[in-house]
Amino acid sequence: MNLTASIAGITFPTCIMNAAGARCVTAEELEAIGNSRTGAIVTKSMTRDARDGNPSPRYVAFPHGSINSMGLPNLGHQAYVDLIPRLKEFNKPVIASVAGFSPDEFVDIATAIDAVKPDLMEINLSCPNIEGHPQIAYDFDAAEQLLTRIRKVVNRPMGTKLPPYFDPVHHDHMASILEQCRVDFISVINSIGNGLVIDPETDAVVIKPKGGFGGLGGAIIKPVALANVRAFALRFQGRIPIIGVGGIETGQDIYEHLLAGASAVQIGTAFVEEGTQMFARLEQELTTVLESKGLQSSTEAVGRLKEL
Numbered sequence: 001m002n003l004t005a006s007i008a009g010i011t012f013p014t015c016i017m018n019a020a021g022a023r024c025v026t027a028e029e030l031e032a033i034g035n036s037r038t039g040a041i042v043t044k045s046m047t048r049d050a051r052d053g054n055p056s057p058r059y060v061a062f063p064h065g066s067i068n069s070m071g072l073p074n075l076g077h078q079a080y081v082d083l084i085p086r087l088k089e090f091n092k093p094v095i096a097s098v099a100g101f102s103p104d105e106f107v108d109i110a111t112a113i114d115a116v117k118p119d120l121m122e123i124n125l126s127c128p129n130i131e132g133h134p135q136i137a138y139d140f141d142a143a144e145q146l147l148t149r150i151r152k153v154v155n156r157p158m159g160t161k162l163p164p165y166f167d168p169v170h171h172d173h174m175a176s177i178l179e180q181c182r183v184d185f186i187s188v189i190n191s192i193g194n195g196l197v198i199d200p201e202t203d204a205v206v207i208k209p210k211g212g213f214g215g216l217g218g219a220i221i222k223p224v225a226l227a228n229v230r231a232f233a234l235r236f237q238g239r240i241p242i243i244g245v246g247g248i249e250t251g252q253d254i255y256e257h258l259l260a261g262a263s264a265v266q267i268g269t270a271f272v273e274e275g276t277q278m279f280a281r282l283e284q285e286l287t288t289v290l291e292s293k294g295l296q297s298s299t300e301a302v303g304r305l306k307e308l
């Protein structure tokens with residue numbers, strides 16, 4: 001079975017990789033990903049300076065999902081500038097996830113990271129967990145201005161990580177901005193921001209930051225993720241490749257993301273829960289599903305969703 005993927009001219013040994021955020025902050029975590037069966041190494045979203053992030057508890061799994069408000073704990077961009085050349089030795093694409101607290105910070109980090117040539121750069125416009133900083137991708141003008149500025153300093157393939165949208169007018173608007181800004185790929189979706197989970201035993205919220213509000217991930221978000229992959233795939237018609245993220249636990253979940261139009265997938269919650277052996281399991285399961293459909297490659301499934 002051929003599970004390779006090609007995105008922005010970069011070949012991925014498999015179409016299955018970790019999502020930014022999950023177990024990908026430290027050199028040890030990133031090397032463990034490099035040593036696994038994952039198809040790429042995706043870093044935690046980096047900021048200019050190192051951060052400890054929000055107070056704990058800040059990630060909790062519950063049946064069929066997770067809630068987190070990590071608060072961008074990361075080593076600071078210089079540590080990733082130093083690390084990326086080593087990560088490239090694992091012979092799979094390295095995707096550097098870039099965040100920031102101001103447009104200047106994004107541009108400065110993107111410039112420094114571009115110089116060490118990650119295979120791709122993923123600009124995170126959708127972190128929901130920093131108090132006082134709204135998700136940039138919900139402000140269409142700000143997102144367009146920022147992507148325009150970053151595009152000017154980035155020579156590597158550059159994509160963006162988006163939050164879920166819930167209205168076709170918003171998909172139309174964002175799709176046209178992304179084409180205008182010459183984005184090379186998108187990753188959809190980030191966690192569904194600012195959900196609330198309540199513990200029935202204690203009558204309390206389950207995470208400490210922001211009064212318990214946090215980003216939702218895991219199985220419960222799959223229909224929203226699939227809808228966003230499909231909505232952008234219909235608009236791009238293959239011009240901009242899509243990495244599907246959200247609610248993947250099984251090979252069937254990956255297959256559904258491919259049908260909706262994803263060329264590759266990223267996995268967050270299930271990777272946090274299961275660890276690096278998950279990638280080999282998902283490869284097996286996806287292979288079984290594709291074989292049962294009479295397909296010889298994951299690429300053949302991309303965008304083949306049937307409508308009624």
Ligand code: DHB
Pocket residue numbers: 021045053068069070071072073124126127128129190191215
């Ligand atoms: C964090 C969460 C996100 O969903 C994201 O995109 C970036 C950072 C966090 O809380 O660390």
